[in-house]
Amino acid sequence: MTARRGLFVAPFDALADPRVVGDLAVAAEAAGWDGFFVWDHLQYGDRVREIADPWTCCAVVAARTERLVLGPMVTPLPRRRPQVLARQAASLAVLSGGRFVLGLGIGDDWVGEFGGYGDETDAKVRGRMLDEGLTVLTGLLSGEPVDHEGAHYTARGAAFRPAPTVPIWLAGRYGNRAPLRRAARHDGFFVIGLDGPNDVDRVEQQLAAHEPAPGFDLVVDLRPEQDPAPWLDRGASWVLTRIGPYDLDLDDVRRLVEAGP
Template sequence: MASVLGSPAGARRGLFLPPFDAFADPRVVAELARTAEEAGWDGVFVWDHVRYSPPVAAIADPWICCAAIAAATSRIRFGPMVTPLPRRRPHVVARQAASLDLLSGGRLVLGFGIGDDWLGEMSRFGDEGDAKVRGEMLDEGLDVLTGLLSGHLVEHLGPHYRAEDVRFLPAPERPIPIWIAGRYGNRAPLRRAARYDGAFVIGYPGPEAVGDVRGQLRALRADRDAHDLVVDIGPDVDPAPWAAAGATWVLTRFGPYGLDADAVRRAVEAGP
């Protein structure tokens, strides 16, 4: 799944879709994913939020959307992009991920980050509001999650999570790729991403900044060559400069506001 870090040729193309309002229905998301597959896209990735700022009103669960995508397609990659793991239980996510990967024949990609509390999306529900603590929870939660997905016996007793003498089966036939999200200029997510399969950096000032991130990741991953570097762009932005700068996946982002289902569908039908 992972591409060679720094290779500008042949970046994969995906959709980056919030399951909001016009797409707050897993059936609609599944149909759009089927259309995307037929039109030649390589992936469909859905946002993970429990609330958002107005005028967004309706929101669908991303994991249910992912299950619908898995059942409706046969080739494309898909996954939650990104899930704030500190808001969830790692062992529950491991069970969900293993089942989704099995359902899809090994096409799941997992995107994780610490999440953002700018709308009180964490604190309004009693979840951890401190970003530093969420970072600690993410690191520990990823250890638990990957251990459980390995199919091996897990013994973990940490400050935030525990998994005592447990083994989860069925395990994925191949490791599920994990992309770690962060904002451009933030070093901590890159250090975390270097330990996994990809980095999904948002907020680039332009394609030229991709080379900077690529260089930092290469320095952090001296012992590993394969790594995905994922970027998102608006529907009217040319993906070529981003691919040329070293992105291995270029996702076309729709929304979050004023989502027009017909307009999105036409853009998807036009192909990547």
């Protein structure tokens, strides 16, 4: 099966305007891209001055396109409340007509994105928060009653509607086993930091040991200058082209998008 092609867009600086992001998504759909995914960050170091909210961007993309798969890639669940996230995800699934994918991970505190706001800085604790948060989140998205009292989250007698289908992709760095195991229990694995196309085969073998469900997505991303050809038809279901994070020039981005996959 030939991999689908998407854009992995940092809504930073020249792209830190949801209207601009919406224009790019419209151009991407016209050019034949299959997906449009936006980064979720509060800050990104000294070289990035302006950042747009990914949820606002996703809403604009959902409203202005008809075919593109879209979503935040990825949202750190440990800095969010799963019940609020469930409402946001369900609404975007409805708004997009079922094209929304929820990308989740533990996040990274390398620029103080957690510690600077009093959020959890220990990666192992964030991993436990992610696992528990997924239990609450998926329960609420199912539309069934949820009663949960845990170390980090509580949901008493909650039952959310609407309950559209929301695929969940989990992100993790290549070689880390915990994210891969976690992803195999859901709908996809966005693997970060692959050295070359042969690594896709290794990830596939590791995933197979955990028996993911049929239709499971394996997602990789490349820099714009990387040739996608060696990565296609290697088992990955999505090959994304990264836009950002630094020195974004809107005209250059438009040319890349309009050139198509």
